[in-house]
Amino acid sequence: MSTSQRAGSGGTISVEEATENIRRTIALLRADEIAAMGQRKGIELPNFISRRIGWLKATGTNFSLLVKYSTTTWLGFFSGIFKGQLDFEDALSVFIFAGLTTSVLVLIFLWCLVASFPPFVWLYNIWSSRFGDHMSLVNIANPKIFNALTKDQGLVATQKLRNPVENTNTHERIFDLDVAKLLLQLSSVVYERSPANVQAAVSKAYDNLKSDPKADPYQAVPSVRNPGSLLRQLVDGDYQINRIFEMLEQDSQNHSDIIDALAKDHGLCWVPVSELATTSQAYCSIFWDPLAKWMVVVFKGTDPVSFEEWLTDFKAAFADASDDIPGFKHAHRGFMERLFGPANGLAQGPTRRPSDTITAAINIVATELIRCHGGDEKVNVWMTGHSLGTAIASLAYAKALMSNNLGEHAVLRDAYLFATPIICDQISRMAFNKAIQRDPEIPRNIFRVTNRSDFVATGLPAFGDRTDSTIKLDPDNLFNFCHIGQEIFMKTAPPPCEIQGDALPPDVKVLIGSHYSPEQIIQSRQNALKAGWVISRVLVKLQDIPFIGRLVAHATVMYWDQLDQIAVNQHCVVRP
Numbered sequence: 001m002s003t004s005q006r007a008g009s010g011g012t013i014s015v016e017e018a019t020e021n022i023r024r025t026i027a028l029l030r031a032d033e034i035a036a037m038g039q040r041k042g043i044e045l046p047n048f049i050s051r052r053i054g055w056l057k058a059t060g061t062n063f064s065l066l067v068k069y070s071t072t073t074w075l076g077f078f079s080g081i082f083k084g085q086l087d088f089e090d091a092l093s094v095f096i097f098a099g100l101t102t103s104v105l106v107l108i109f110l111w112c113l114v115a116s117f118p119p120f121v122w123l124y125n126i127w128s129s130r131f132g133d134h135m136s137l138v139n140i141a142n143p144k145i146f147n148a149l150t151k152d153q154g155l156v157a158t159q160k161l162r163n164p165v166e167n168t169n170t171h172e173r174i175f176d177l178d179v180a181k182l183l184l185q186l187s188s189v190v191y192e193r194s195p196a197n198v199q200a201a202v203s204k205a206y207d208n209l210k211s212d213p214k215a216d217p218y219q220a221v222p223s224v225r226n227p228g229s230l231l232r233q234l235v236d237g238d239y240q241i242n243r244i245f246e247m248l249e250q251d252s253q254n255h256s257d258i259i260d261a262l263a264k265d266h267g268l269c270w271v272p273v274s275e276l277a278t279t280s281q282a283y284c285s286i287f288w289d290p291l292a293k294w295m296v297v298v299f300k301g302t303d304p305v306s307f308e309e310w311l312t313d314f315k316a317a318f319a320d321a322s323d324d325i326p327g328f329k330h331a332h333r334g335f336m337e338r339l340f341g342p343a344n345g346l347a348q349g350p351t352r353r354p355s356d357t358i359t360a361a362i363n364i365v366a367t368e369l370i371r372c373h374g375g376d377e378k379v380n381v382w383m384t385g386h387s388l389g390t391a392i393a394s395l396a397y398a399k400a401l402m403s404n405n406l407g408e409h410a411v412l413r414d415a416y417l418f419a420t421p422i423i424c425d426q427i428s429r430m431a432f433n434k435a436i437q438r439d440p441e442i443p444r445n446i447f448r449v450t451n452r453s454d455f456v457a458t459g460l461p462a463f464g465d466r467t468d469s470t471i472k473l474d475p476d477n478l479f480n481f482c483h484i485g486q487e488i489f490m491k492t493a494p495p496p497c498e499i500q501g502d503a504l505p506p507d508v509k510v511l512i513g514s515h516y517s518p519e520q521i522i523q524s525r526q527n528a529l530k531a532g533w534v535i536s537r538v539l540v541k542l543q544d545i546p547f548i549g550r551l552v553a554h555a556t557v558m559y560w561d562q563l564d565q566i567a568v569n570q571h572c573v574v575r576p
Contacts (some may be wrong), residue, residue, distance in 0.1 A: 004288075011375020015290045017351065018372035019269055022288070025364050026271050028227030029357050034198070037354040055118055057342065062307040066109050069311060073098045076317075095480045097461065101314045108310045117306040134258070137304050138191040141539050142557035146262050148533040149185050151526070154266040156515045157182035157516025159196055162292040164377040165411060170440045171507055175447050175488055175499075176512040177543040177567050179283055181386035183296060183416040185262065188556040190300040190389075192258040193251075193272070199279045201247040208240040224360035251339075261289060273361040274354040276338045280469050281306045282388055284358055284396075286365055286436060293369050294380035297362065297396070301387025301419070302456075312338060313388055313421060315461060315470055321424065324355070325377040325395065326402045327431030331424040332481070335391040339399075358396060359405055366410040381406060381417040384558055387456055390417035390448070394484055397446060398428075402435050416484070418459045418559050422481035426464045432484045433503050445503060446485025451562050452492070455550040463549060465501075486510055491561040497566050514567060521567040 015019075077094050114120060115137075125320035128134055133143040141146075157178040210233075235241055251272060263270045267289060274284040288295035302309040315334030322328055324340045341353045366379040381400070385393040397415045400406050424432075436445060450457040464482025486501040499510045514521070528534045535557050543549040543558065552558060 011372045012374070013368075013371050018368040019290050022269075022365055022370050023271055025227050026273060027245065027248060028231070028284075029224065029360055030248055030272065030274070030365075031228060032224075032230035032239075033352045033353050033354070033357050034244060034248070035205045035231040037202045037275065037277070037279065038207075039209060039234055040490050046383055053554055055116060058116065059113055062109060062112060065308065065311055066105060069105065069315070070102050075104065090477055093461070093477050097316070097479070101316070105310065105314055109307055112305050112307040112310070115140040121420060126355050135193050135223055136302075139188055141555060142533075142535040142560070144259070144531070144533040145557055145560055146185060146189060147531070148528050148560065149181055151265060151299065153516075153524075154177065154182055158266060158268075158289060158292070158294075160515075161296070161380060161382060162289060164380075165253050165413075165442050165570055170443070171509060172511040173443055173445055173486075173504060173508055173510050175486075175510055177305050177512060177563065178516070179382075179414075180416050180447070180449065181560075181563055182266070183298075183382070184386075184418055184556070184560055186298050187301070187386040187389065187418055188560070189259050189262045190283075190285055191281075191556070193256040193283070193300075195275075195279055195281055195283070197247045197251040198272075198275055198283075201244045204240060204244050204247065205235055207237050209234055210236045224352075224356050227360075233496045243348050259556045267291065267394070271361075274357040275575070276354045276392065277341055278308065278338070282312075282338065282392070283307055284354065284392070286361055287367050288369065290372075294376060295362070295369075296382045296384055297358065297393070299383070299385035299389030299393040299396070301385060301389040309388055313391075313405070313456065316422070318425060321395075321428060325399050325428070328398065328402075328428040329425055329431075329437065331395060331428060332391065332422065335388075335395055335423055338388075339392050339395050355396065355399060359400070362400075362410055363407040366407060368524045370409045378411040379409055381410045382413050384417065386418045387421075387554065390420040391423050392421060393417055394423050394446060398432050398435075398484065401444075402431070411442065412444060412570055416449065417446060417485070418449045418556070419449045419451065419454050419554055420465075420483060420485075421456050421485055422460050422462045424482060424484065425475060425480060426482055429464065429482045429484050436503050437505055439457070447488055448486045448501070449490065449559065449563075451490050451559050453550050454553040454554045455555050459550065488566075490559075490566060492565070496562075512566060516567075518567070521564065523563050 029493070077091070077098055080094065081091055124137070128136075128140060131143075132140045135143045139145055157176075160176060161182075207472055231241060231244070235244065239503045241518050259270060268287045269290055270285055270287040272283055272285045276282045276284060276299075281300065281301050285298050285300070286295055287298060298451070302313060312334035315332070315337075317333045318330035319333035319336045320329075321331035321336060324336070339353075339355050362381060366381070369379050383393045383397050393415060394417065397412070400412050405431070406412060448457075460481065461479035462481055462483060463477075464480045483501070484503065486499060486503045489498045491497065497512075516524070525534070539552075540561060545552075
């Protein structure tokens with residue numbers, strides 16, 4: 001069917017019109033957020049405009065962030081001891097936690113120091129252009145990873161993503177391997193985008209802020225209902241406003257042509273939606289099918305050489321989440337700041353919170369797809385991400401589930417998350433479980449995929465996951481963090497995975513499903529081997545090396561390789 005034709009019997013606009021409306025309106029939303037970020041420049045994040053600073057200055061900024069983190073962490077520990085706020089158990093856990101995180105962050109700082117050194121970057125870019133298909137550091141171990149999902153396999157997955165909600169068996173949930181593979185591809189490919197144009201746009205907004213803007217920077221502005229209004233309230237001059245839009249349009253360059261190619265291969269459109277409160281590497285985007293009623297909200301993970309993003313991962317202190325996610329109590333401070341801004345009593349938040357932009361963008365895509373296709377079925381909303389992206393996706397999913405704020409045209413489906421760290425306390429996890437189980441007519445869940453002993457997913461204490469543990473800690477103890485959702489723990493020894501977690505009722509069984517038989521999957525794997533689309537066995541073996549293997553296991557390409565191991569033997573051990 002031509003994209004100029006109407007795609008549904010009840011549609012009132014063409015596919016082309018719907019696609020253009022989505023792109024234009026979300027561009028206005030992003031411009032609002034860019035203006036708000038320009039207004040905040042230098043308040044919360046010293047290296048907000050990282051493109052403009054050299055390696056030495058960036059190193060100095062990162063070192064100051066490390067010192068600030070360490071000082072705050074240890075002062076909090078000694079202050080708690082002095083004021084008698086910590087009993088022996090809490091004091092010991094804080095001491096161990098502070099020591100471990102500070103030590104690891106020092107190593108990460110040194111790695112970022114070397115990896116961002118201009119001669120190293122220059123040599124890497126030459127090597128990547130010749131041998132790595134211009135891939136980023138995250139995907140370079142398997143430059144052909146985006147060839148490994150065939151168009152036929154992608155078609156099977158997209159058909160499942162578009163299917164309306166079916167309540168065929170309320171006592172089963174399906175972890176769909178075909179869907180998981182496509183969503184892992186999307187979670188991996190979003191790393192291939194450079195933030196340079198966004199950084200330039202924020203710089204332009206900062207340089208041209210009105211001296212006396214009409215918008216109060218610390219009051220909620222209804223610009224999500226009037227996209228573009230905040231930009232005009234804050235930035236002076238039509239010429240400068242147009243330049244910001246030009247920079248955002250140029251955001252499709254600098255490696256995102258790789259994203260465009262993958263999206264085109266599977267018949268999808270995509271747009272960046274939110275920069276998640278910083279001009280570093282993390283961001284949120286939406287992929288959607290212009291010929292059907294579904295979308296995937298994709299959150300990009302930690303860039304290996306972005307010290308600021310590593311710092312977000314390790315800012316593992318409890319923050320009040322009750323105002324943002326109904327039923328939650330405490331959540332990981334670093335992840336909360338990325339999605340909701342430095343609010344919750346921490347600092348005054350930005351005018352436009354990333355969560356507001358993301359929710360508004362979901363509403364926009366859903367509304368336009370309904371206008372295009374008509375019909376009674378709502379637009380399916382799926383979520384995915386890798387690493388830091390999964391932590392933010394978990395909070396965004398919980399917010400959407402428990403606030404029911406996606407609008408009348410959208411329905412929240414599952415999340416497939418890869419390498420998810422701890423995010424909240426036990427009270428929040430139990431509230432999430434209750435919400436997941438509230439409506440059995442709409443089966444949904446977070447599937448949290450973990451590869452072996454991936455450091456990000458398993459490296460930090462998570463006693464809150466262990467409901468049957470004999471170790472009982474104070475609810476606010478730092479070791480009492482936990483995950484949410486059902487874990488698909490991938491390993492090498494048979495069986496290839498275990499299913500763990502208590503998000504679903506005890507009588508609900510999680511099954512591993514695929515359109516393809518094990519024989520077909522084995523044949524597909526052999527074809528990929530012949531074509532050179534599979535990661536080297538030598539690199540896979542690196543996962544067996546103590547400590548180093550836990551870091552290697554975190555890579556997107558390792559997750560892709562391990563999904564095939566599950567696929568060949570489609571059953572798992574289920575553990576509560």
